Amino acid sequence: MREGPISLMQLGQSDWLSWIFFIMFIMMMQFYASRLQAQIWISEISRALSKLEEYSNDSARKFVEEASKYGRSQDEIRTMFEKVRGFFLIEPVTLDPYGAIKRMEHLLNVMRSHLNATMMEIAPKADGWKRSNLRDQMAGALTLDMIYRIIRHYFILGRKTQNLIYIAQIQMLLPEIMRIAKAYWKAGDAFRLGIPIGDGIGPLVALRLIGNAEPSEIAENILGAEVEIEGRKVMVVKAKGPGSEVGRPGLAIERLVEGREGKVSLIVTIDAASKLEGEPTAEIAEGIGAAIGDPGPEKYKIEEVATKYGIPLHAIVIKEDHLDAITSMGEEIARSADEVIKRVKAIIGSKTMPGDFVIVAGIGNTMGVGNKMGGA
Template sequence: MLYIPFDIIALAQSSSGINSQTALFEFLYFIFFAVIILISFIPGIGQKAQLMFISRDVEKSVNMLENYVKDSRNIAEKLLKDKNFPDPKGFIDRVIDRFVIDPVNIEPTDIISRMKLLMRANEDTIRNMILKYDPNIDAMSRSQIEISTEVVNALNMIYKVIRHYLIMAKKLNSIMLMYQLQMVAPIYVKLAEAYAKAQKVFLQGIPVGDGLGPLVASRFLMNINDKWVPSKDTIAGTTEIEGRRVIVVKAEGPMATVGTPGEAVQNIIEKVEKEGNSVSRIITVDAALKLEGEDTGSIAEGMGVAMGDPGPEKIAIERVAAKYNIPIDAVIVKMSMEEAITEMRKEVYEAADKVVAYVKNLILERTKPGDTIVLLGVGNTAGIAQ
């Protein structure tokens, strides 16, 4: 009788098992691809399968957006409860879907005035709604509520729009629409994440990246005792730099507001002209979105009004500058969208002092003693006084 060692038998059995498993995997692999190929030849089946897989990806983004809306709403309602509002939920229900309809642009005559009216009226309406609930509310708390409701409104709009196109793509079985949603949905999720972070930052009264302009202006205003209000939620003061008269303008802090800088600059220049003098230069300082690859806090200069405004404030400066032939300089500090609306980064804060020196150099370089210059720090002045 032939003797076979036990270990050789075990090895043979193991080898046989491995070969059987390999053959099974290869068979299943073949069946899987055969099914895929067969499905591709059946009209509509392949597209529906793709639609199903892509829609799941988009649905994840929509769910994330919905969670951001719920969280921001809860934060806003808690804030209102802390301020002793009688009906926080009812107030949020009124403002969460609030909108402003753009003025008619087929006939562009006076479109800026109409846009300004609608925007200001909307802001005043929200403010009056808050004051109706609590006439004695302080300015800081009021601005926090205004910003918080704006965030809830913006997040709700983003969520509803993406959800709308997802449902439409499913109803129409549109693979192309679903592809587009798959590409843009992550971008809007990122934007929503930034808004959600911004809400928490504003409620803490912390300066944000967009406060770079007001921070630069405050560097000049802090040693000025005689300040005045040239327009709504905006403050100004006059200082002197080597014989030049510099009128500094910023939103009135430390409330979370951007003020009405265009109207302020217009009123100041008209006042200077009525006094028999003239403004020789306007300098605007603002945060600006950087391109990928650019450094946060990097400084650049150019010409024009550095301001992310829909139109009314920016054009007010352009019109008064054109009327009196005043050059407009722009100094910007670059940052991302998230960095602009969340807590101010170290790089941005350190850039403020560099911009102060930069602006002083511009004034000395492009004006002469006796000239009057208007310096405008543009941006949200949350947490930044004057």
């Protein structure tokens, strides 16, 4: 042994004591390392859970505050909101897939009517535009509530059972879950103020194409205006704005095509699409098919009617993070509209002949995007 001022190894006067401590430490780590890890993860989840609760309560509070400006007191709205908490849609059975799309369409129609009726009760004095914004603001608050409940479930389950698998699963997904939650929380402000969201790029392009032309309603919350592009008659279709609506573009396109007995040369759909990590935001891509991200019925209608009459289906998508799609539209996405218009014109010019009839549909949520330039 050396002679030094202090030596921790000499505290026990002999080496064997150090060895005992060392072996005890190793044994403890052997038996308790996983528990220690679980505790660290549980504390991380606990912190995230407080943040999620904060997001959920804040968005619910903002919704109640905003809705209370339209005919009901905050207490009344809070009571109604509590009733809607945990609202769900049971997807149709697909064990026998026959008619699943029709059943899904029916359920979606019922859900839409139910939410609209609920909103009518909550904000009786709001106009249609504001009511649809409030409806989707409430949907965001409900989603946050659901995220919070799910994380809380796994957190309590993991703490109760000390099961590392439950805890690890949720801890590893936490960064993505928090990103999604934060996006929904931020989306609340966009819906409250009526700011266009990333998903609105399709309707924005449609509006630019419509210009000053007079639109008319073709289907539920869907408008269309006929314009001339490169000598072709182009029916530009978009959801009815400037409230938060996506409408039923599939039904509108089906009606247009059937109304012309299939005499349509081309259908072009424009929509926002999820980008892969590494791809630049607002990158434009072209493809074949119906660019529409609905649960199924609307896309089915477009594909069905196009197949029935042999109409080519072209799609233009604007790539964005799926979180950009629900928060206020970024500058680069808004700026991409000009390039998309050029691409639409190029497709129409190369795939059709002058005098042909073409349908161009701007798919997505039209919040903050009107129906014609220089008017609502």
